[in-house]
Amino acid sequence: MIEIAVFVLAAAAVLGGALGVVLARNPVHAALGLIGSFFGIAVLFVDLDAHFLAAVQVIVYAGAVVVLFLFVIMLLGVDRSEDLSVEPLGGQRPLAGAAGIALLGVALATLFLAQGDGDVVTGTPSVIGSLAGGENVALLGRALFTDYLFAFEITSVLLVIAVVGAVVLARTPRRRAGDEQVEP
Amino acid sequence: MTALLATGDPLLAGEIDGGVILLVLLKTLIVFAIPLVLTALMIWVERKVHGDMSNRIGPNRAGPWGILQTLADGAKLFTKEGLIPERADRLVYRLAPYLSAVPAFLVFAVVPFGGDFNPRSDGTIDGTVTLLGNATFLQLFDAQPGILLVLVCSSVAVYGVMLAGWSSGSKYPLLGSVRATAQMVSYEAALGLSLVAVVLVSGSLSTHDIVAFQALPGRGLLPNWNLIVTGVVPFFVFFIAATAEMNRPPFDLTEAEQELVAGFNTEYSAIRFALFYIAEFMATITFGAVIATLFLGGPAGPDLGILPGWLWGTVWFFLKLAIFPFIWIWFRATLPRFRYDQLMDLGWKLMIPLSLGWILLLAAIRSADTVGTDGQRIGYLPAVYVGAGVLLAAVLLQASITVGRRRRELADLEVFD
Structure with a gap:
């Protein structure tokens, strides 16, 4: 009973936040909607006994990713000057709408086609087994460092590449002796 | 070792009856009241000690030794008119103080503020206390992600500072909040990484288990505190990162009075300002509590008699907690501010x-x-x-x-x- 109430509230937060992201005219309000959505997802994780994932969801997505979004929005000052009626990419709104409807269709089709066979949609234990009753961290850690070690290491290599790329992009090129002096 | 460490609060393991609910309500009240009272005291102590360190008297009008100064300030701030600047984003401007204040309160929920962590006759350490006929942890919530909730709260608190600065629609708050955000996000990484060392040696994320681990007998006369077991370095990293995370001097570039008026909260007044003010000083209390829990064994300590045995945990906890706010006041009185780079x-x-x-x-x-x-x-x-x-x-x-x-x-x- 309580689980259903929590689910409904969290789902409302997720959907409301998502609508806010799409509909808000102000980029900062859109980012706030995104945070609301992430918190809803964290609550859903708790509802599913995935406590560790819930904490990580807030720390990583709300605490780091969206903070950086907001940081860029503030630094670039796009929050006040952006005119949303001008579209930089023609036709992206109808395309995005169509893609969204298609995705919803797939989700609904899976839900209804699998009615007879409950395992398809829910009730399937995750790849690391049921999280209920166990220590999340131990289960996740064991799975990450045994079965999924390769994927884990590849991900860390990917992140290192991203860091190196960021450093290369952010590095100011050194002026050579013959270059013209440009007054700032 | 796992056999030594009890898992989960025994209070909620059994049947939930009236006594259990009463106990939970009582603990909730305590967890709400303790930080609030300590924060009021902290503000007074800070002004008094800082005054003493700079050869001033400090507040001395309200109550004996000026101890009621915070109450007087609070009453003043609560009755003032709250202004909203013309160019402010009204919704976000109203929301921001709560994003700062609520996480400050929440951290205390996972901190064990007492409990009997001395080994029982059979050698186990369960850290429980029997109140109203129920064995219970003196901790509101022994969460599975445990200490990660501290990081959750500090990452939410960033939004309070950031959105306050942005929504004020004015230059100085924006500059202050951009600085603050960069600082808090950077130091959150160091904070999290030094936490890993504690989790590594304690073998659990739960704050209760971390304290129970530190209550184990140490080597020789030394206690088994994480301060020693993790080799001191993570303690210093965590301490400095915490100082930066809550924008205390010498890392108070966010406010930098000489450059930014008052930083992110320049445009705030009345009760909304009071919320920021409370959140800022409450952070010293909660981070003091978190450091005491993680590195100094929290409520773990010997039973010296006189008081009932279960109360000693609480006494030790508050003694350990008090160390850090004092050091932060000392920092403020002595250290010059860091430059941004x-x-x-x-x-x-x-x-x-x-x-x-x-x-x-x-x-x-x-x-x-x-x-x-x-x-x-x-x-x-x-x-x-x-x-x-x-x-x-x-x-x-x-x-x-x-x-x-x-x-x-x-x-x-x-x-x-």
């Missing part, structure tokens, strides 16, 4: 690499104790490799920092040519 250098080039390397070393030392099936110690070789690797990485990092600094200096010289 110095702050970032300290965070990214010293604290983060240091705590990363320290985690690797700790893991290597622990793996050196691994015993194979034939009773031989098999972990030595990996430990030596890791040690050599960390050393090499440290040398490379130092070299690259030196080269970078030299190049920057050369570039500066060229400008003057």
Whole structure:
């Protein structure tokens, strides 16, 4: 009973936040909607006994990713000057709408086609087994460092590449002796 | 070791009856009231001690020794008119103080503020106290992600500062909040990494288990505190990162009165300002509590008699907690403010690499104790490799920092040519 109430509230937060992201005219309000959505997802994780994932969801997505979004929005000052009626990419709104409807269709089709066979949609234990009753961290850690070690290491290599790329992009090129002096 | 550590609050394991609900309500009240009262005291102590350190008297009008000064200030702020600037984003402007204040309260929910952590007659440590006929932890919520909730709260608190600065629609708050956000996000990394060392040696994320681990008998006269067990370095990293995370001097660039009026909260007044003010000082209390829990054994301590045995945990906890706010006041009275680039250098080039390397070393030392099936110690070789690797990485990092600094200096010289 309580689980259903929590689910409904969290789902409302997720959907409301998502609508806010799409509909808000102000980029900062859109980012706030995104945070609301992430918190809803964290609550859903708790509802599913995935406590560790819930904490990580807030720390990583709300605490780091969206903070950086907001940081860029503030630094670039796009929050006040952006005119949303001008579209930089023609036709992206109808395309995005169509893609969204298609995705919803797939989700609904899976839900209804699998009615007879409950395992398809829910009730399937995750790849690391049921999280209920166990220590999340131990289960996740064991799975990450045994079965999924390769994927884990590849991900860390990917992140290192991203860091190196960021450093290369952010590095100011050194002026050579013959270059013209440009007054700032 | 796991057998020694009780898992989960025994209060909620059994049947939920009226006594249990009463106890939970009582603990909720305590967890709400303690930080609030301590914050009021902290503000007074800070003004008094800081006054003393700069040869002033400090508040001395309201109540004996001015102890009611915070109450007087609070009453004043609560009855003032709250202004909203013309160019403010009204919704976000109203929301921001709560984003600052609510996480400050929440942290205390996972901190064990008492409990009997002395070994029972059968040698187990359960840290429970029997109140109203129920065995219970003196802690509101022994969450599974435990100490991660501290990081959750501090990452939410960033939004309070950031959105307050942005929504004010004015220059100085925006500058202050951009600085603050960069600072808090940078130091959150160091904070999290130094936490890993504690989790590594304690073997659990739960704050209760971390305290129970530290209540185990140590080597010789030394207690088994994480301060010693993790080798001091993570403690200092965590302490400095916490100082930066809550924008206390010498890392108070966010407010930098001489440059930014008052930083992110310049445009705030009345009760909304009071919320920021409370959140800021409450952070010293909650971070003091978190550091005491993580590194100084929290409520773990000997039973010295006189008082009932279960109360000693609480006494030890508050004694340990009080150390850190005092040090932060001392910092404020003595240390000059860091420059922005110095702050970032300290965070990214010293604290983060240091705590990363320290985690690797700790893991290597622990793996050196691994015993194979034939009773031989098999972990030595990996430990030596890791040690050599960390050393090499440290040398490379130092070299690259030196080269970078030299190049920057050369570039500066060229400008003057």
